[in-house]
Amino acid sequence: MAKATKTNKTGASKLHSTKNPISENIRGSMVELLQTHLATSIDITYQTKQAHWNVKGMNFIAVHELFDDLHEVVEDYVDKIAERLTALGGQAHGTVQASAGNTILEPYPLDLVKSEDHLRRLADSYSAWSKAAQEGIEEASEAGDALTEDLLTEVARGLDKSIYFLESHFQS
Template identity: 45%
Template sequence: MTSVTPKPNASLDFYPTRIDIAADIRTAVVKILSQTLASTLDLKTQTKQAHWNVKGMSFYSLHELFDEMAGELEEFVDMVAERITALGGTALGTARIAAKNSILPEYPSDIVEGEEHVTALSDRFAAYGAHVRSAIEQTNELTDADTADLYTEISRAIDKRLWFLEAHLVKKS
C-alpha cells in the first residue's frame, strides 16, 4: 500500500488569485471560513444521524424534515468551501478534519424519540447560528462584504430551521 505524505502546512497554502483583497485579509477570512466548513459538515452529519435514527409518533414528519435540513446544509458546505477556494485557500473538508475543528459537541448516540432529536438539533443549530452571526461581524470588520453576505444568507436559513425545530418543542402552560 502506498502512503501519501501531506505537504507541511497544507492548510496555510494559498494559490494565486486576482481578487483585490489583501493576502492578510484573505488569510484571516479563510481561517474563519475553515472553522465554518468543519462545523457545517459536522452539523450536516449530525442532522443525518437524527434523520436515520428518529423513532416515535412523529417519525415520518421528522425523518423528512431532518433530511431536508441536511440537504440544505450540504448546499452551505459547498458555498463555504467554494468561497475558501475563491479566496485562494484550500478547502479542508474531510470527516476527520471536520470532527477535529467543529465548534459543535458530539451528537448523542443513545437518543431515539423525536423530541430528544429535536432538542439535540435545536441546541446545535442555535450554537451554529451564533457562530455564523459572529462570522458576519468578523468578516465585516475585515472588509470582506461578499463573505459577510454569504454568512448572512446562511444565518437567515439557520434561524428559520431553528424556528422549525423549536416549534416542535412548544408546550402550552
C-alpha cells in the same frame, strides 16, 4: 497556473495565488474563519442525518422528513462555504476527519431515539452554529470582506429558519 498550497509548521495553509483583490492578510483570516464554518457545516450535516436515520416515535414520518429537508439545506452551505474559501485562495479541508478537529459543535449523542430528544439536540447545534455565523458576519464586516459577510448572512438566515422548524415541535 496557481501555485499549490503548502502547509507551514503550525498546520495552516499558505494561500494559492489569485487575482482576488482582497489583501492576502484579509484573505488568510477569512479562509481561517471559513475553515471553521466548513467543518461545522459538515458536522451539522451528519448530525442531522444521524437524527434522520435513528428517529422513532408517533410523529416519525414528519420528523424523519424534516431532518432530511434540513440536511439538504445545510449540505448546500457546505458547498457554498468551500467554494468561497477556495475563491479566496484557500484549500478547503472538507474531510470528515478534518471537520471533526475544527467544528465548534459538541459531539452528537449516538444513543438518541425519541423525536423530541433529536429535535432539542439539533436545535442546540443549529443555535450554536447560528451564534458563530453571526460572529463571523461581524468579523467579515470588520475585515471589509462583503462577500464572506453576505455568505454568512445567508447561512445565518437559513439557520434561524431551521431553528424555528425544530423548536416549533416542542414550544407551546
